[in-house]
Amino acid sequence: MSNVFKKLISKELGEVNYHRYFSFVKKSIDTKISDSQVIYNDMYEKLKYRDVKAITKMHSRLNDTMLLAFRISKNFFFAFLVYLGASVFLMVNILQPLVTIIALILLNICFVYKTYEFITNKFCYIDAQIVLVYKAVLDKIIINERKRAQ
DSSP states (O other): OOOHHHHHHHHHHOHHHHHHHHHHHHHHHHTTOOOTHHHHHHHHHHHTTSOHHHHHHHHHHHHHHHHHHHHHHHHHHHHHHHHHHHHHHHHHSOOOHHHHHHHHHHHHHHHHHHHHHHHHHHTOHHHHHHHHHHHHHHHHHHHHHHHHHO
16 A cells, blocks of 8 residues: 555556656655756646646646545544544453454554554655645646636
8 A cells, every 4th residue: 555645646647757756856855955846847748738627637636635645644643542442442341352352453453554554644755745746737737727818
């Protein structure tokens, strides 16, 4: 499972382009030189000839993905509280030991999944930088189209 930003960029611009952008941003971070203009220019060249409706849909999908990433981070604390409460409830109530063990195992599996999802989306700095450049490109194309329409 990858983070939501990686899925979006891979789907919208292709897996090969995502890996190129990822490598470039990672190299920029390693050398402490931030130059996202190269990625911006590449994305702009790939997207500037697309239809305005397609660009608008891409922008909408980007906004939805950003909201999803925010929701995953925001809801993790609630998921942790539910996990903690359910675990305490299962241990305090006197149920059959086999039922309690199976329930705790299933609960732990679900919580590990939620934790993995949270961590992969919380600490995806490189993908977040790529998405910010992608958003800037889409915004620029939409603004240019609106100027042309007037």
